[in-house]
Every structure is written in C-alpha cells, then in structure tokens.
Amino acid sequence: MVQVRLKTRRLSKAPKTWPCPVCGKRGRRYAFRERQAVDAELGRPAVVKVRVGLYAARCECQKVFESFHPELPKGWKFSLRVRELAVSGVVRDKLSVEGVRERLREEFVVQVSEGCVHKWLAEAGGKNQS
Numbered sequence: 001m002v003q004v005r006l007k008t009r010r011l012s013k014a015p016k017t018w019p020c021p022v023c024g025k026r027g028r029r030y031a032f033r034e035r036q037a038v039d040a041e042l043g044r045p046a047v048v049k050v051r052v053g054l055y056a057a058r059c060e061c062q063k064v065f066e067s068f069h070p071e072l073p074k075g076w077k078f079s080l081r082v083r084e085l086a087v088s089g090v091v092r093d094k095l096s097v098e099g100v101r102e103r104l105r106e107e108f109v110v111q112v113s114e115g116c117v118h119k120w121l122a123e124a125g126g127k128n129q130s
C-alpha cells in the first residue's frame with residue numbers, strides 16, 4: 001500500500017481586535033488558539049488548522065470571546081469544504097446520503113456519519129444563522 005501523507009491547510013483569522021458577538025463592541029486580542037478539523041483533499045487525508053484569537057471584552061456581555069474563520073466556526077469537526085461537498089452532492093448531483101458518504105470516503109478519504117450529512121443538509125436548506 002502506498003503511504004499517503006496528510007495534507008495540512010493552514011488558515012488564520014486573528015486580527016488585533018474582534019467584535020463582541022453580543023453587542024459588537026471590539027475587544028483586544030490577548031492570545032492565540034489553534035483549532036482544527038477534517039478537511040477534504042482529493043485522494044488523501046487532510047486537516048485544516050485555523051489560528052484564531054482570544055479577545056478580552058471591553059463590554060459587560062462576557063469576559064472573553066474568540067474569533068472564528070468562516071471555513072471553520074467553533075465546534076465544527078469538519079471544514080466548510082467537507083460540508084459543501086456533502087451538500088452539493090445531494091442537491092446538485094442528486095446523490096443519496098449514502099452515495100455522498102461513499103464519495104467522501106472513496107475520493108476524499110473522509111468518513112462522515114449519516115446524521116452529519118442530514119444535519120448539514122438541514123442547515124444549508126434553512127437560513128444560515130451566522
């Protein structure tokens with residue numbers, strides 16, 4: 001078997017200030033944090049690593065908050081790329097959920113659960129909250 005090296009894509013979203021998610025007043029960055037998720041790359045396993053900032057609030061809403069990259073909001077285990085591949089597989093290519101999971105597994109070496117795909121479809125179908 002051929003040894004396939006993990007592909008790492010690095011992104012950064014950590015400007016000096018970032019708006020409070022509640023009131024919008026900007027806080028100042030005091031630290032960095034790295035988040036990572038499974039990414040989609042043809043034929044090889046991949047991760048995306050995002051450097052985000054931690055911000056000290058200058059308002060009363062909460063003490064600290066974190067910036068986020070649109071490709072990888074906090075809490076996501078899979079990158080936006082993986083999500084879009086799954087959603088477009090069903091919506092555009094008319095694959096079944098099982099068919100999409102098979103494509104991700106065989107072409108992108110990504111394992112996603114059926115529940116994940118259903119959740120992403122639901123989120124893509126409704127209005128995006130963020």
Ligand SMILES: [Zn+2]
Pocket residue numbers: 020021022023024025057059060061062
């Ligand atoms: Zn605030």
